[in-house]
Amino acid sequence: MTRSGQAHIPPELTGLDRFIRKGMREWNVPGAAVGIVKGNRVVYARGFGVTDLTSGEPVTEHTRFPINSMTKAFTATVLGQLVDDGRLAWDRPLRDYLPLFRMHDPVATERTTTRDILLHRTGLAPHHVAMFSSLATRAPLLERLPHLQPSLDFRSGLCYTNAAVAVTRDLVERLTGRSWEHVVSSRIFKPLGMGESQFATEDLSMPEDIPVGYVREGGRLVPWLKGKSFPLAEAYRPKAPACAVVASLSDMCRWLRFQMNGGRVRGQQIIGESTLAEIHLSQMATSKLVRLKGLFDTSFALGWRVQPYRGHRRLWHGGSGRGYSGTISFLQEESSGVVILTNSGVSPLVHVVQFNVFDRLLGLSRLRWNEEFRKIARRRAARAQRNASGRSRPTDAPPPRPLAAYEGCYAHPGYGRLTVSSCGEGLTMSYSGLRLSMRYAQGDMFDISGRHEEPITGQASFRGNVSAVAVPFEPSAEDIVFTRVNKAGR
Numbered sequence: 001m002t003r004s005g006q007a008h009i010p011p012e013l014t015g016l017d018r019f020i021r022k023g024m025r026e027w028n029v030p031g032a033a034v035g036i037v038k039g040n041r042v043v044y045a046r047g048f049g050v051t052d053l054t055s056g057e058p059v060t061e062h063t064r065f066p067i068n069s070m071t072k073a074f075t076a077t078v079l080g081q082l083v084d085d086g087r088l089a090w091d092r093p094l095r096d097y098l099p100l101f102r103m104h105d106p107v108a109t110e111r112t113t114t115r116d117i118l119l120h121r122t123g124l125a126p127h128h129v130a131m132f133s134s135l136a137t138r139a140p141l142l143e144r145l146p147h148l149q150p151s152l153d154f155r156s157g158l159c160y161t162n163a164a165v166a167v168t169r170d171l172v173e174r175l176t177g178r179s180w181e182h183v184v185s186s187r188i189f190k191p192l193g194m195g196e197s198q199f200a201t202e203d204l205s206m207p208e209d210i211p212v213g214y215v216r217e218g219g220r221l222v223p224w225l226k227g228k229s230f231p232l233a234e235a236y237r238p239k240a241p242a243c244a245v246v247a248s249l250s251d252m253c254r255w256l257r258f259q260m261n262g263g264r265v266r267g268q269q270i271i272g273e274s275t276l277a278e279i280h281l282s283q284m285a286t287s288k289l290v291r292l293k294g295l296f297d298t299s300f301a302l303g304w305r306v307q308p309y310r311g312h313r314r315l316w317h318g319g320s321g322r323g324y325s326g327t328i329s330f331l332q333e334e335s336s337g338v339v340i341l342t343n344s345g346v347s348p349l350v351h352v353v354q355f356n357v358f359d360r361l362l363g364l365s366r367l368r369w370n371e372e373f374r375k376i377a378r379r380r381a382a383r384a385q386r387n388a389s390g391r392s393r394p395t396d397a398p399p400p401r402p403l404a405a406y407e408g409c410y411a412h413p414g415y416g417r418l419t420v421s422s423c424g425e426g427l428t429m430s431y432s433g434l435r436l437s438m439r440y441a442q443g444d445m446f447d448i449s450g451r452h453e454e455p456i457t458g459q460a461s462f463r464g465n466v467s468a469v470a471v472p473f474e475p476s477a478e479d480i481v482f483t484r485v486n487k488a489g490r
Helices: 016-027 068-084 106-111 114-118 128-132 141-147 168-176 180-192 233-243 249-260 273-279 349-362 369-390
Strands: 031-038 041-049 064-066 214-217 220-223 245-248 314-321 324-331 336-342 408-412 416-423 426-431 434-442 445-451 455-463 468-471 480-486
Touching (some): 016 349, 031 349, 041 249, 068 249, 114 168, 168 180, 245 249, 249 324, 336 349, 416 468, 426 445
Antiparallel strands (some): 408 480, 426 434
């Protein structure tokens, strides 16, 4: 490798630097790292932009990014290694290993397997707010899981959820006697030479360890952490197998080579070749992903998504979360892949770049992906505007009770506690770092608005004699009902 991050760049990648920089300007991405593997060689590895708009520190191939849901493939690989060891069977009920495992659906309780969890077919709703705000309750995940509602019947379809994948933390610890982090580190990081990788469950600071993550608010970029240290270590721990790996581009290229090389590293078989082939096997079809030109027949493997690109079998997985987004993607038959990491919230750039790279490597005409994603962005903005205009308008009439009557602490066995308090002439709902404004609508209903990873909107409805409040935290299931614990300040 040269200082610029690659030895000899193949001629088909000429001009890629310029394309990436232009895309970053267009999609307002502060920093990115892009790596390309062809055959068994890293042919391109380069950082672009900055880790911090204030300091101007440049992104390099050694900058560590939270990879979020790309973590699921690490978990699937560790579980595959335990299958090789004879300690785990993909299709054996999870309760055989974890007797305390329970779900809201009694059928799912008895029949859920490790394969069901990795294929997202348990029926459990995503419950993103509960999972990313787990500091609201100290109860272990296995105690909270039975109280989280499903959105589908068991095995009736795909419902992507971190909450179910998070259970594999307990599974790995039960089977090995060691933490999920220790097992991933010793059985993947160490043999692959991923010395720059760590976990979001550890105490991290910025920008020394990871870049500042940026989100868009009001058409401009703002740091979602506002310069503070990375605060989610404790919140990440319960769901670590779904989203907790932090890695550099250099290490992710090692991971990509391992996946494309049948599970071998320097002649050593780290996972059985047939086991890895099963992990990569398409096993659960879905129609929920966006279909674009040349992209059809979407399905899930174990910890991976499968979707051909212009007729070529492609495995991939994205990873996005508060201020960071990226993707890892490879064409299996061609042994060509790309990794893209950014310090921007959900961004089309990661797809625009990966598809452009594949067009180049395959020698195909370069499709105009920027234009395609601009069309998608316009359609989504128009839909959001229609939804906003269709909501009920708050009334000027006063609520039927004094605002103080609604104040207090409310609890849910799966979500933990939230607090309603007065704020000026209105109310505010606080839930584990989230602050939602509440504007009176009608009856005992208040329009709420705020932001988690995406905007949170809808109506909170107080029930009974203000003995409970129902909040639309999970769009694909019924409102979450929090029961009143006490009045404010008590």
